[in-house]
Every structure is written in structure tokens, then in C-alpha cells.
Amino acid sequence: QVQTAESGGGLVQPGGSLTLSCTASGSIVNIYSMAWYRQAPGKQRELVASIIHTGRANYQDFVKGRFIITRDNAKNMVWLQMNDLQPEDTAVYYCKAAGIDYWGQGTQVTVSS
Secondary structure: OOOEEEEOOEEEOOOOOEEEEEEEOOOOOOOOEEEEEEEOOOOOOEEEEEEEOOOOEEEOOOOOOOEEEEEEOOOOEEEEEEOOOOHHHOEEEEEEEOOOOOOOOOEEEEEOO
């Protein structure tokens, strides 16, 4: 099965930007939807954004206008561009392929001054 590996997290000041990368171990061309989730300390994991194979994206309200999800089926990669980051965006971010029961280790994003 396709496994995903996240990278690109780090420490950023409020208002800053980061771009997360997700590398899949196999082809994602036939995977209908790829998504980014996040889990903040003491909270449930939540969906952030998803993108289907055609490139159409959906965003949760709390990131609309700030985050952009993209995918490249030829490169088996998905990205999450995060702008205007706020302390409440602090979390471990995960990339997930729909229909595949696999979670990577995630990448930590910390927003703090």
C-alpha cells in the first residue's frame, strides 16, 4: 500500500509561512483524494484540507484563505502551503491517502513568537 512521509515543519512566528511536503511511496494517480490533517496537543486529529485527483480542493473554514493544498500525481507528492500562520495552527500535520489505512509520523508545526 502507498505510504506517506511528511516534511517541512518547523518553528515560525505568527503571520509567517511554511510549506509542508508529502511524499508517497507509490503512485497516487489513482488515489481519488489526498488530504492533510493535524493534531494539536490534547485535541483530536482534524481534517485541514483535501484535494481530489483533478486538483479540486476543499478547505476547512479555519484555514480558508490562508492555506493552499496542491498535488502532483506524476511526482507522487502533495503540498500544503500555509500562510498567515497563527498560534492555534500549532500541531503535528499528517498527510493521508483516502482509502489507505496508514498514517505517517507527521511533521511538527509550531507557531510562536
